[in-house]
Every structure is written in structure tokens, then in C-alpha cells.
Amino acid sequence: MAQGETASGVIHAFRLGPTSSSGGAQTYVYVGLVDGGEARLHEAPGDAEGLALLQGDALGQALSCEPSLADAGKPLGFETALLPPGVLKTRAVLAYELASGIQHGASRPDAIAVFLKGAAAFWAAHSWEVVGPEERLHVTFQQGNGEVEGEVSVVGGDGTRLPGVALCDARAALEELATLPGNDAAEAALRLANLTIDMERDPGWATEAIEEGYGLPRVPVAARQSAGKVARMVTQDLLVAAALLEAIAAWAGLDEEGVAAEGTAEAAGMRVEARLRASDEVRAAPAEGLTLVGATPAPAPEPESAPVPEAVPESESEPESEPEPESEPESESEPESESESG
Numbered sequence: 001m002a003q004g005e006t007a008s009g010v011i012h013a014f015r016l017g018p019t020s021s022s023g024g025a026q027t028y029v030y031v032g033l034v035d036g037g038e039a040r041l042h043e044a045p046g047d048a049e050g051l052a053l054l055q056g057d058a059l060g061q062a063l064s065c066e067p068s069l070a071d072a073g074k075p076l077g078f079e080t081a082l083l084p085p086g087v088l089k090t091r092a093v094l095a096y097e098l099a100s101g102i103q104h105g106a107s108r109p110d111a112i113a114v115f116l117k118g119a120a121a122f123w124a125a126h127s128w129e130v131v132g133p134e135e136r137l138h139v140t141f142q143q144g145n146g147e148v149e150g151e152v153s154v155v156g157g158d159g160t161r162l163p164g165v166a167l168c169d170a171r172a173a174l175e176e177l178a179t180l181p182g183n184d185a186a187e188a189a190l191r192l193a194n195l196t197i198d199m200e201r202d203p204g205w206a207t208e209a210i211e212e213g214y215g216l217p218r219v220p221v222a223a224r225q226s227a228g229k230v231a232r233m234v235t236q237d238l239l240v241a242a243a244l245l246e247a248i249a250a251w252a253g254l255d256e257e258g259v260a261a262e263g264t265a266e267a268a269g270m271r272v273e274a275r276l277r278a279s280d281e282v283r284a285a286p287a288e289g290l291t292l293v294g295a296t297p298a299p300a301p302e303p304e305s306a307p308v309p310e311a312v313p314e315s316e317s318e319p320e321s322e323p324e325p326e327s328e329p330e331s332e333s334e335p336e337s338e339s340e341s342g
Contacts (some may be wrong), residue, residue: 009034010059012087013045013065013078015055016095017205026289030054031094034061035086039094047072048054092213093118099206099219111235111242118242118265119220121249128156128163130252133186138279139167139247141240143272151177152276153189155249160198163218166193167244171230197222197241220245236272239265243274251276 012035017028021043029049032040040057040231046049047069055063055076062168065073070080093112096102102112130155131137141148148169155164166189168174173192174212190196199218202205224231230238246263254261260277 010062010064011040011054011058012081012083013051013069013073014083014087014091015050015065015066015069016091016098016209019098022314029094029098031091032057033087033090035084035094037092037332041094048076051076051078051187079102088209088213089113090213092210095206095209095213096219099203100221107233107238108235111238114224114239114265114267115222115242115245116216116220117213118245118249119197119218120184120214120216122165122245123163123216123218125249125252127248128154131248132157133189136185136279137248137251137276139244140275141169141243142272142275143236143239143270149174150186150194151189152248153186153193155186155190156199162200164196165241165244166190166207167195168192170194175294191262194224194225195237195241197245198227235268236270239267239270240274244276247274247276292336 011032013030015028015030015034018026019029021027025045027043027045028047028050030042030044030047030053032042032054042050042053044053051065051069051073055078063073063076063078064081065078066083068203069078073080090109093109093116095310096112096116097107133153133155135154137152137153137154139150141150150167150169151174152168153166154164155161155166168177170192173194176192177188180188182277198221200221201218203219206219207217210219220301222233222238223236225231242262242265246265247261248263250263251261257278260275262276265272265274
């Protein structure tokens with residue numbers, strides 16, 4: 001590197017995994033990344049093979065690898081250095097994709113980054129220790145002109161489950177929860193949840209990467225349920241989850257009762273706001289909302305039948321018109337005589 005040249009053009013190499021290849025064998029993902037640039041990913045069974053592939057992408061650029069790859073990197077011309085903060089955050093996003101099974105590029109990286117940031121806020125606030133699962137929380141999500149209501153349960157405080165969140169935002173689930181007391185509603189929320197977020201401990205390599213990038217020593221696994229089946233998480237779902245986690249973290253830090261907590265997530269040209277408050281009664285979800293969030297539209301009202309006219313009292317009824325005189329019956333014509341046979 002020439003004197004005075006910045007390190008912005010350096011390709012930083014790091015390893016993620018192990019994961020399973022399409023053939024079932026254990027493999028690793030080796031990533032080459034210029035800070036702020038596009039990542040180059042290669043699968044390989046070992047460090048020497050993976051770094052050799054990244055070396056082939058370099059085209060004369062300076063190469064640097066994380067300390068754990070020093071032994072394999074030095075013979076290939078890699079310097080050894082700690083990863084810059086921006087690269088650590090990108091590594092955390094890629095680790096989340098691999099660990100959660102999201103195909104690379106299927107969800108916007110900036111949306112995943114916002115989700116990890118919200119999960120880190122939830123963790124730092126020890127939200128599951130402050131908010132009990134029996135505490136009924138009502139959330140309103142807003143994106144543009146769309147609005148969705150939901151009921152939230154924060155779990156993990158009793159030690160029987162991993163820390164996490166269950167969100168019910170479908171109309172049928174909300175109607176059932178509205179009839180249940182606090183403890184029963186908490187159990188039902190897990191069964192009826194349309195969106196769940198669990199703070200998983202494994203895989204360890206992903207946990208380590210996410211912690212170094214965002215300060216979160218867990219893998220926040222989000223899952224969307226639709227019509228009783230697991231649905232694919234989309235970018236908007238990640239933003240909904242991120243805004244909700246931010247709002248719960250803010251709620252856990254409130255000192256005053258009777259106020260609302262808010263969280264905001266913005267990425268991929270979308271902005272989702274979550275407003276959280278205590279609620280003893282769950283309102284029905286509106287007929288129109290954030291369609292990808294999972295709110296079920298209200299059934300269309302049945303057409304009203306035509307009103308049946310009330311019977312008019314006889315005293316007020318109009319006199320019936322006199323029947324027209326019957327016309328005299330026409331005289332029947334006499335039958336023609338049969339012709340005589342010749």
C-alpha cells in the first residue's frame with residue numbers, strides 16, 4: 001500500500017460456519033469484503049481453499065484476514081488485522097442469513113441490520129425480566145396510511161423458555177384473546193401467535209459474529225405464521241419485528257405508568273412505527289392494514305334485505321276499488337254439421 005493511501009480498498013477476509021453443503025458435507029463460507037462494498041462469498045471445505053478463492057478475486061488489491069485465518073492466509077499474501085467496525089456489522093448480517101436459512105439477497109441487508117439493532121435493544125433492556133408474560137400489551141403498527149392492531153406477549157422471564165416475543169395480529173386471534181384473562185391470554189398468545197421472535201443460543205459461530213457486530217449474544221430467529229403454516233419472512237416482516245422490539249425495549253425502561261412506548265424501523269424505502277401501551281381489551285383489527293404483516297381483513301358485511309313494510313291498520317287502509325262488472329259471456333257458436341258422405 002502506497003504511503004498516504006487509505007485502507008478503504010483493502011479486501012477483508014473472514015470465515016462463517018460451519019454449515020452443510022447441498023451434498024450434506026460440512027463446509028464453510030469465506031467472505032471477502034471491501035468496507036462499504038459488495039461481499040464476495042465462496043464455499044470451501046477449509047481455510048486454505050477458501051482464501052485461495054478470495055485471492056483470485058483480488059485483482060491486485062491488498063488482502064487482509066481476521067486473526068483466526070492467519071496461518072492459512074500468510075502463505076497467500078494476506079496481512080492479519082482485526083476487522084473494522086463496518087465489516088463486523090456486515091459479517092453479523094451475513095451470519096444471520098446463514099444461521100436463519102434466509103437466502104442471501106432474499107431480504108434487504110439494511111432491513112436485517114435494522115432487525116438486529118432492534119433485537120440488541122430488546123436484549124440490552126432485559127425486557128423479558130421487566131415485562132411478565134401475563135402483562136397485556138397492545139401494539140399499533142403504522143406504515144404510511146396502513147394500520148394494524150396487535151397483542152404482544154413477552155416471554156422468558158420465568159426461565160421456562162428462551163427470551164422472546166409473541167405477536168398476534170390476525171383478527172381471529174385477537175377476538176379469542178379478548179375473551180381471556182391475563183394468564184390464559186399469555187398461554188394462548190404463544191399458540192395463536194402470527195409472528196414469534198426467539199433469542200436462540202446456537203449456532204455459536206453466528207452468535208459470536210452478531211455479538212461482535214451489534215452487541216447481541218444471541219441469534220434472534222423470527223418466524224411468521226399464516227393460515228397455520230410457517231410463511232416466508234419478507235422485508236416488511238423484519239421491519240415490523242424491529243419496530244416492535246424497539247418499542248418493547250422502550251417500554252421496559254419507562255418509569256411512568258399510563259404512557260406509551262414507541263419504536264421505529266426504517267429500511268428498504270419503508271418505515272414502520274410501533275406504539276405500545278397497556279391494554280385490558282384488544283380491539284378488532286381494521287379491515288385494511290399492512291397486508292404483508294398478516295392482518296386478516298374483516299369479512300364484508302352481508303347486503304341488507306329490503307325492509308318489510310309494516311301492516312297498515314284496517315281503519316287506515318284505503319277502500320278497496322269496486323270490482324268491474326263482469327262482461328256477459330259470449331254465446332257459444334253452434335257446431336258445424338258434419339258433411340254427408342257421398
